[in-house]
Amino acid sequence: MIGYYFRLALRSLRRTPVMTALMVCAIGLGIGASMTMLTVLHVMTQDPIPEKSGGLFYPHLDPLPLKYPDGGRWGNPSNNFTYPDAMALLTHGKATHQAAMAGGRLLVWPTKAVARPNYYEGRFTTADFFAMFQVPFEHGQGWTAHEDDEHARVAVLGHDLAVKLYGTTDVVGRTVRLKDTLFRVVGVTAPWSPQPRFYADLGSSDSFGQSDAFFLPLSVAVELRFDISGNQSSWAESDMEDVLKSPSSSWLQFWVELDTPQQVADYTRFLHDYAAQQHASGRFERDPETVRLYPLMDWLAYRKLVPSEVQLQLWLALGFLLVCLVNIIALLLAKFLRRGNEIGVRRALGARGRDILVQLGTEAALIGLSGGLLGIALSQLGLWSVRQRPDDYARIAQMDAPMLFSTVTLAVVATLLSGLLPAWRASRISPALQIKGV
């Protein structure tokens, strides 16, 4: 029966080719625009490390003075850690893994004398980083907590930087010169680039995109006073000589891995106790009840990685889709109702209202399917144009199989729903009235 309806639908659509083309165009444009923006939103809000994200948490302390103005343009400094707080949590916390980290930009010297040095973005962190985030290694491994304590001059290189410097990744034991210091390479990671870059200082321009070119022990970076990239905020006059270690200057990110609900509960209590103790000593002015332990995905939501422009564009696209759908409903309604005669004859010949509904529904679905296919093509075009933008999220705007599938589904479901009202309305045409006129 459905084959027959399909042929009927094709014939009906062929009879009004211009109108059919216009309807397919309208639904294609609406679907294309909204799927482009939904895909962008999807890649910006996806789970960056699905196999681990359930066990990763970001503690949030608030060492800011009571009078610190809220809602500043440059973000909330308490999102990052001060050095003393990070070290205290690192020493006393009982998490499976824990690491403090910050981004840094360093001059990397080539191994050949003729080449010029260049700046690369990397990360200063502590030993647990690699185990906690399951960073894959091509050669060697990360450094140890002992090497952290010793301020050992060791480095882990990213795959790309190792290849650029040495032409190979099998370089464990060789030396690399970063800024003015020689480091011993202890490991080379395989390409590793979770998106969004959840562990970094989010909200600055590099929440997406590039991966770290190198990793160094945080203790060494502090000792050698390497420049920190990302937000550094100070809220009290302090000795500029030691700004990195200042208790009123935040610049570090801090992550813990907690595997069981019991561990999470214990760690939450530990955080509260720590904040209460700091409050009692007069260092924290704010209520210790404001401390939080954010699960990874909650932390990403709290940091609002989706810029308001992208949200606006999404709403614009969805509004456009809505108008297109209303348009389709109106056109299908007019079209179906105009076929009163034909429907009347079929009803008189014994077709039930339900049969008419299925027949017209098939026609609507056919339009939806064609519109969906056109929508896929248009959203690929849209995503291509998004990738031409200079923003950090732009390059990762790719459509994956589930998104591709949902495009067609959305198109067919949307058109089916839009076709339902007109089809239902037409299926109630009474046979007697219509047949009279024939």
Next chain:
Amino acid sequence: MPLPLMPILSALRHHRLTAALLTLQVALTCAIVINAGFMLVGRIQQITAASGLPEDQLSLISVSGLDDAANAQAQRRTDLTALRAIDGVQAAAALDNGSMPLSRNYSGTGACTSQEGFDRAKAARGIDGISGCVSFPSYSGSSDLLSAMGLKLLAGRDFTDEERAAEKAGQAVIVTRSMAHRLWPGQNPVGKLLYGFNGPVPVVGMIQDVLAPMVSGVPDDTMLLLTSTSKGQISSTYLLRSAPQDRQRVLREAAAALDKAGPVRLIPEEQRRTYTQVRREYFQRDVTMLGLLITSSLALLFVTALGIGGLANFWVGQRTRQIGIRRAVGATRGDILRHFQAENFLIVGAGVVLGMLLAYGLNQLLMRQYELARLPLLYLPVGALLLWALGQVAVLGPALRASRVPPAIATRAG
């Protein structure tokens, strides 16, 4: 001739649902297009904001120093001499921190017209809302800064070399006209004192308005000042002024000259830019948004026009016989044309009224979510007229077809 409203209304009653849907579509389009248009105008104003600089004459080049031990002050002098020697360079200056209009390199502070005001601001840990106090970004650089930026002194004088070489900032400042107007309305700012972190600082001059390193489209964007103290750094940014057509050549020669002028430094390709490029990069996101707003508005209007035209087409087809009868009983072709035009006018009119309400509501939502400004009422009638015109254009084809229906069709069956 009065329009025959009754037949139109009774015809519309037969298509209640379709007409209602069309009205809804027009209303949604109206609401979205009006708000998109409002955002569009705002963005255009921002993108075209005058920087106060002779933009087509300026170029920038940055060098990254690799040797922290080098003598930065001497290096800066050598570099500037080399740059000024380039054929076609009218002025060259070093910018501290690479900070200039639309550079995104922001270094700012706050100050007040009195010490009491500043003490109050300090106690409140914020300068907002304290009278006589403002926060602002500042620029500083080497001695030729004013001429390299093409800035004219409106009053007072430029900094002296002594003021520039001072160890601590706070020897003297030059304010912009809008800064002077905010702090000392109607008075000459020269000789006045500004109270800030480094104690009172005398204002020695006033320049025309220039834009801040980052702009947000408010009048405060031109509230800033120049500070006198300037220190050489081994990584530095130089501003060059030349004839517009010379800029590319000047940049090339400047890169070569700086490469030879001292210790090994990086002069990345992307750090050699004309000011035209600086402006374009600064507003890239806004231009993207502009393109999106225009495209989606046009697409919306297009789809709505399609809907109106398509429906009218169906209706004409459906009513061919009635039209024939009306023609047979004496209606002129003009009458038929006007019937469809009036019908469209009514439907679009209803949509526009609803749409203006929706537009206002949407604006309220956007104000809350995205800090958009309040929609000026003028946008509503403009949007209404636009949709009315669109409706009339879209219905014209089908209406003309209807008017050509011969009266004889009434006598045929079917």
